[in-house]
Amino acid sequence: MRIGFDAKRAFNNYSGLGNYSRYIISNICRFYPENECLLYTPSIADEELFPQLDQTIIKKPRTSFGKYWSSYWRSFRLVHWLGEDKVDIYHGLSNELPYGIHRTRIRSLITIHDLIFLQLPGLYQRFDRYVYKKKVQYGARVATRIIAVSEQTKSDIIRFLNVEESRISVIYQGCHRQFYHRVSREAIEYTRKQFALPREYLLYVGTIEERKNLLKIVEAMDHGGVDFPLVVVGRKTAYYNQVKSYIEKRRMKNIHFLEQVQVTDLPAIYQGSRGFIYPSSYEGFGIPILEALNSGVPVITSSSGCLAETAGKGGLLIDPMNRDQMIAAIQQVLEDSALRDRLIREGGVHALKFREEQTIPALYRVYLECLNDE
Numbered sequence: 001m002r003i004g005f006d007a008k009r010a011f012n013n014y015s016g017l018g019n020y021s022r023y024i025i026s027n028i029c030r031f032y033p034e035n036e037c038l039l040y041t042p043s044i045a046d047e048e049l050f051p052q053l054d055q056t057i058i059k060k061p062r063t064s065f066g067k068y069w070s071s072y073w074r075s076f077r078l079v080h081w082l083g084e085d086k087v088d089i090y091h092g093l094s095n096e097l098p099y100g101i102h103r104t105r106i107r108s109l110i111t112i113h114d115l116i117f118l119q120l121p122g123l124y125q126r127f128d129r130y131v132y133k134k135k136v137q138y139g140a141r142v143a144t145r146i147i148a149v150s151e152q153t154k155s156d157i158i159r160f161l162n163v164e165e166s167r168i169s170v171i172y173q174g175c176h177r178q179f180y181h182r183v184s185r186e187a188i189e190y191t192r193k194q195f196a197l198p199r200e201y202l203l204y205v206g207t208i209e210e211r212k213n214l215l216k217i218v219e220a221m222d223h224g225g226v227d228f229p230l231v232v233v234g235r236k237t238a239y240y241n242q243v244k245s246y247i248e249k250r251r252m253k254n255i256h257f258l259e260q261v262q263v264t265d266l267p268a269i270y271q272g273s274r275g276f277i278y279p280s281s282y283e284g285f286g287i288p289i290l291e292a293l294n295s296g297v298p299v300i301t302s303s304s305g306c307l308a309e310t311a312g313k314g315g316l317l318i319d320p321m322n323r324d325q326m327i328a329a330i331q332q333v334l335e336d337s338a339l340r341d342r343l344i345r346e347g348g349v350h351a352l353k354f355r356e357e358q359t360i361p362a363l364y365r366v367y368l369e370c371l372n373d374e
Helices: 008-012 017-031 067-084 126-142 151-161 185-194 214-223 239-249 263-271 287-294 307-314 323-335 337-354 356-372
Strands: 002-006 036-040 056-059 089-092 107-112 145-148 168-170 202-205 230-233 255-257 275-278 299-302 315-318
Touching (some): 002 008, 002 017, 008 017, 008 036, 017 036, 017 356, 089 356, 107 356, 126 151, 145 151, 145 356, 202 263, 202 323, 214 230, 214 323, 230 263, 263 287, 275 287, 275 323, 287 299, 287 307, 299 307, 299 323, 315 323, 315 337, 337 356
Parallel strands (some): 002 036, 002 089, 036 056, 089 107, 145 168, 202 230, 230 255, 299 315
16 A cells, blocks of 8 residues: 655654654554555655655655745645555645545545644634634545544534544544653753753643643742742743743742753653643643653643543643642642552553554554545
8 A cells, every 4th residue: 555644744843743743654654564655745854853764755846945835835736746656545644635635536534633723713823723724624524534633622623624423533642652661760860960950840841832821830839839840841932931021020940941852851851750730721632741641750731621531540630720729739749649659550551542552553444444435
C-alpha cells in the first residue's frame, strides 16, 4: 500500500502537531514496514528533526516562493502530486485535506485535533478563524473517515461540523517513547544544574497562552501563600507579558522560565518535579499530561473537556476558574504523600491505554476499512 502523509508539521514543528505527525508516521513505518510512506511537505526546517526512515520517500517542491506559495502548494497543488504518485490512501494529520481530493479515487483520512477556534473564537483573529473553518469543513465533508484524538473532540466535530457519528473514529494520541523510561538520578541532577533548577519544583509544560491559564496558577500560588518553585517550559506568546507583569508587580522570586529546552531534556525535567500542573480551559487532547503520567508524576488538571479523559485516575481534577480549588490541589500534591503515590500508581496504569501497541493497530484498521469503502 502507498500511504501519503501531510508531513509539513513533522518537518517544521518542534512540538504539538509536529510531535503527533512524527509519532504517526514513524510508528506506521515501524509496525507495518511492508507499506511505502510518501511524506509531502513544502519545506524542511531542520533535517535532524525527523530523519528519513527506510520506508519513507520525501516529496517536496523544488522551489519555494515563501509561506504563501507553500500554503498554495499544500492546499491546491498537492492533489495532483498524489495522483501522479498513485497514492492509495492519504492521511491529513492536522485538520485539513488538499482541495480536490474528493474528485480522485484516493481514499482519505483527516485527523481533527480540536475545534478551539470555534469553541473559543475570541482567542483568534477573524481571518484566521475563517481560514481554519473553511479547511476543516472541507476536510470533514470529503474525507473517507475522520480521526478524532479524544471523545471530547469527537463530540465537538458532531456539534460544530454536523458530521455523522459513524464516520468518526477516536484514536488517542501517544507520546514519545523516551517518556516510558526512568532516567537516572545522575541525569536528573545534570539537567537540574544545566538549567539552574531548584531542588524541588512544580512543573508546567505548554505554550504560554491565555487558555492554558498560567497566570491563574501564579495568582493561586501567590494568594494561597504557596512558597514553592514553579518551573515553566513552553513557547512564549503575547500573553507571557501579562504573566511576567504580575510576577514583577508581586515580586515573586520562585517562578522559573526555562529557555532553549530540547525534547531530550524533558524526561529528566518531568521526573525531577514534585508534580505537574496543566489547568487549561480547552484542549483537543493534552499531550503534556500523558508525558507526565508516563514520567511517574502526579497531575493537576481541569475537570472539563478532554483533560479529565486524558488524565484519568492519575489526575487531581479542578475548575481552573476556581482559585480555592487550585490552591487546595497544589497543597495536596505537595504535602500528601499517600495521595501522590496513588495518583502516580493509577496514572501509570491509565497511561498504558495510549501506548502505540494499542493506538497504531487501531489506526491501521481504519486505513484498511477506508480502502474497502465503496
